[in-house]
């Protein structure tokens with residue numbers, strides 16, 4: 001266990017970079033240090049390693065102050081992987097990794113490797129996928145390759161604790177995921193305790209068990225669940241607009257960053273779509289993708305959609321929102337304008353079911369699209385009509401204005417009632 005007890009310190013005595021930071025890293029856990037550039041993450045790692053002096057507080061490793069450990073004793077327990085990407089002398093990759101065995105060697109010479117040292121060096125190089133570069137010069141490697149060599153050097157120390165400063169820096173997505181998987185394996189198999197500075201918040205949310213969020217050298221928030229469920233905290237600390245989402249495949253949260261909004265002049269509603277009605281189909285297509293909720297044969301769910309096609313024959317299309325088997329005799333296309341917003345309704349019939357497409361420039365967010373779908377379903381059901389396929393498209397997927405649910409209900413009722421007359 002590592003205990004960071006009210007630690008203050010940095011580069012200037014009277015202006016500390018890290019201020020009264022306190023947290024505990026449990027043995028065998030994976031804790032990530034988060035925070036924007038300059039928030040003090042690297043400085044905190046340096047303070048934890050005793051590289052920088054503390055002005056106040058204490059760092060304890062297994063209940064004992066780190067100042068009570070000798071440098072060798074500490075190196076036998078903790079390995080640190082920093083961002084030192086340039087090494088002055090010409091070392092081969094293997095020589096760099098072999099430096100990790102230094103704390104265990106009694107005679108401190110490079111060629112004093114025991115058979116066990118050799119075995120460890122080979123094992124960690126293979127595990128980090130750098131064995132094939134063993135005879136290459138370290139300085140001639142790419143940034144990502146160097147990063148993996150530095151990890152191999154840290155692992156060669158066979159540490160119980162591993163402190164990593166941006167380990168995925170320079171790594172492509174495959175190598176970043178592999179490195180994190182490897183760390184998780186080591187955590188599981190060897191009970192390795194990991195403290196890692198991570199800039200990629202989505203990677204942090206996927207792999208870490210615990211998190212400390214720093215802002216201006218102080219702990220602003222802590223805990224994976226607490227930090228990643230709170231959109232406002234992350235927006236405030238990082239100063240970017242983002243959404244917190246659930247990962248579709250695993251029980252984790254992920255972030256979707258929102259680009260700065262472009263000032264767009266909203267076009268007249270009639271210029272936003274193209275309607276085609278011919279023997280083969282009824283198609284509505286949009287110049288830009290619209291936020292769409294649908295139950296079509298293809299393109300089910302909430303997504304962005306550029307075209308909805310309803311075929312008269314049993315045709316199917318997999319790359320756009322479509323359904324088939326409509327009877328043109330029962331098609332009704334109508335508009336509703338309330339002076340501010342416009343609604344386009346397409347009613348069609350296939351077999352004994354009524355399909356509905358609703359397009360509007362009213363700013364509807366996803367919840368309102370869902371409410372629209374439920375309202376259409378309820379209204380049709382109330383009239384004893386079987387609901388078939390459905391799509392609701394919003395020109396603007398925003399939440400800036402509260403949507404008047406009563407008004408939507410009244411518009412849908414009016415249009416469904418009118419359609420009922422067509423089917424009779």
Ligand SMILES: Nc1ncnc2c1ncn2[C@@H]1O[C@H](COP(=O)(O)OP(=O)(O)OP(=O)(O)O)[C@@H](O)[C@H]1O
Pocket residue numbers: 011017035036037038039040041042043044
């Ligand atoms: N050697 C140094 N001497 C003086 N000030 C330093 C030194 N290293 C860092 N600082 C300052 O300390 C503050 C915190 O830096 P630190 O590197 O700890 O932040 P960080 O959170 O790791 O940032 P990043 O995400 O950019 O790596 C910054 O304002 C930085 O300018």
